[in-house]
Amino acid sequence: MKELYIGNAAVARGLYDAGCSVVSSYPGTPSTEITEEAAGYPEIYAEWAPNEKVAMETAFGASLGGKRSCCAMKHVGLNVAADPLFTMSYTGVNGGLVVCVADDPGMHSSQNEQDSRHHAIASKVPMLEPANSQECYDFAKAAFRLSEEYDTPVLLRLCTRIAHSQSIVEVGAREEVPQKPYVKDISKYVMMPGMAIRRHPLVETRTEKLREYAENCPFNRVEPGWDPDLGIITSGTCYQYVKEIFGDQYAVLKLGMVNPLPADLILDFAASVRQLVVVEELDGVIETHVRTLGLNVTGKEIFTPLGEYSQETISKVFGRPEKEHFSIETAIPARPPMMCAGCPHRGMYYVLSRNKCTVIGDIGCYTLGAQAPLQAVDTTLCMGASVSGIHGFNKVMGRDGETKTVAVIGDSTFMHSGITGLVNIAYNQSNSTVIILDNSITGMTGHQQNPTTGYNIKGDPAGKIDLEALCRSIGINRVRVVDPYDLQQCDKVLKEELAAEEPSVIISRRPCVLLKYVKAKRPLHVNPDTCRSCKKCMKFGCPAIAMHDGKAHVDPTLCVGCGVCEQVCPFGAFEEEA
């Protein structure tokens, strides 16, 4: 049956049909739905792991146990999981193992736009790259066969446009794959120097065999063109843009296997056209390979390594005129994403802002606190970097730093990689104040459960990590819990912990306002007689409050009645409905 699938759902269906039994992942846009969809198939055991390294090692364990397994992550997640990946390249697999990685050119929801193909090359692991949802399905299935035949994990690379675009998929039926026996083999699976040194040559041989395979594999194909002036080598979503612009004018070499890359296939293709162009988003990976074959090729000298491509950006580079369009003079104000009305993070950020704190930030919805008007975040680097970062910052800033610097990290991010940073604070004793913004969910990626929520990926009851007990057991003596809707309490506890001459953790606890079980209260309204137009509430940055005709005004369709603005207003102008 033909159905519309987003790329991620098509990958999940491919995993299912390939007989995959285990999927372990950490959520990350644009990869999250692979695992959410996989969890919908009863034959697949799917889980949210605390981070990508744990997820990949779990998938490795399942492969070792003889079942087909998978883990999925966003591009920066592959950095976290790079350690197991590089050595899994040496051990190879037992049951097939597929690693899905989703890049985010244009940074729709990411902190960088790294190109994960470099990881494939560096770890010497084959990588497939689908160009639509049908290929997401087909390649995910085929990746398991490749993994088992060549005894290697296989990377499946998506980008935002493939992961989150729907196109028509024709699916098959699930193939039940029997569990392979686990056979102890320390020369293959114990990677200490004496053994690893004998595995490395096998990795090199495997890469050579895969390179030969790439010459004739079903993932790479040449589409003929009627104009031999130009030939285009491309892959993934760029293939779609190229075809959109040129149709069948120029011959296209579409690469579905982007590591290792073929040689003869490219040389033959180059010989059939007068000029060769590589169209690829982000880095010139294919282009660099083509150059090593001694070919003249045009690539990144005309195509930018920045951002996401489209049929428009590519056709501009080819000198085609811009399409006719309308324009108006009026400047349209930007509409950046922001923290929701009633977001529990806002109260804590308001207090931090009032106390002029330096805030070492982290990755999550709460990163949005960096924007106007709160502008409460000083730095954001990567998952967990707040807790480790404040330690180094305080070590060089001394007492001046300690008394006004905090780290902020969400509950899920703390589980991901904040714990080890806190161990460092407790062990090497910096007087750091870490605030865990515990909204009882993984928010930004769309509400995934995590080890602190007490529920698993299916919403069934699961183990629940006790944050207070965890912090105390690490050696933090001062662990405080506050309600971010209570500004006075937050302010008092913050001042006490900043003044304390030992490490402390403040848990700012209130569930995300978008969670279904969180019931909105009746919206507040502004009494125009009491409002003095001081605009203090404008510094609070709630999207439900705006100035109308010189007075504050609450949008009743957005307000959830959290009541924090009542505490911000010095004149008591915010009132509950009578």
Next chain:
Amino acid sequence: METKSIMIVGVGGQGSLLASKLLGRLLVDEGYDVKVSEVHGMSQRGGSVVTYVRFGERVYSPIVTTGEADLIVSFEKIEAARHLPCLKKDGVIVVNTQQIDPMPVITGAAEYPAGVLEEMVAAGAKVDAIDALSLAEEAGSSKAANIVLMARVAKYFDIPYEKWITAIEKTVAPKFAELNKKAFALGFNA
């Protein structure tokens, strides 16, 4: 046939994903090749959101760029203006007259440009404005504004009314089917 391009634009949380799901469902049932592209994640948090729907015999790119959209449906006034350059010269832009202030307007760093729809018309664009929010409230919930807008969009398609209703039944949760069908009727007859 030539590939047709539609854009659904609005503010995160307004229900544009349901609108694109409905349209995608309908077009697949009509036998077209269809691609729908949406952005998840950070931009959903009250930010500007865009969904592309393309259909025809064979669709390549899942996205719509400058001067390519046959139809733009905007859930909010200035979002229509923001994406106006994507409209084809003979295209139509269906606009919900709702105003949602973006953060720079809330903080006072910018003003909400009041007369953008008139300016778009003056520029020569075919603008079809509708107060979808009021009609949705009349149907029973402001959340059905997305369906009201899709009903207005339906007027630009040669697809029978009943097929839209079937697609709604397939797309929305059964307990909201009646509400949405009512909203569709109100939008279609407005």
